[in-house]
Amino acid sequence: KQEVTQIPAALSVPEGENLVLNCSFTDSAIYNLQWFRQDPGKGLTSLLLIQSSQREQTSGRLNASLDKSSGRSTLYIAASQPGDSATYLCAVRPRRDDKIIFGKGTRLHILP
């Protein structure tokens, strides 16, 4: 059974720092991995989707990597800003399943 783990559960960093959020998954047989952002009381905003054949994706200050063989992904945020404060969710689409499996998220707080 696929499980997704995100560490740390919460993170506070000063504005301007670069930071890394971690995601691990137990079964490497996946179609893709996706990072989402969720603001309090809001829905999910897709940030980056990495297909299983890819190793990374970039969008602006965000870079996500995928190491399928080790079951790991990282989301790198450069030059963090207070507006980056949110919960970041990692999710995988297993090959043996119809659904997306989510981690519990990392709550990020950027200190002004």
Place this chain on the structure above:
Amino acid sequence: GAGVSQTPSNKVTEKGKYVELRCDPISGHTALYWYRQSLGQGPEFLIYFQGTGAADDSGLPNDRFFAVRPEGSVSTLKIQRTERGDSAVYLCASSATGQGHNEQFFGPGTRLTVL
């Protein structure tokens, strides 16, 4: 174009009542998914439709939960005899097909509160 929409955005009901939550997928998307997100948790799968039929309902917690998609577009999630433990955000997603490489696009969710 328009994304996935869900109505209502918020629903407050009393224990034991019946509720319906609606999802309008992206036009032309054949696959539709329902997820439930409890406080402090990631979303968890409930049911997946391919066209009009429920292809996988393994995530529905019990027989109080039911969902339909009669014309292969709009879907309704129905909860009978609501309980306080049903309080959560219910998220709907759609994708072009059910194939694994297709991205699922999420709606804003319906926040259900059972008093």
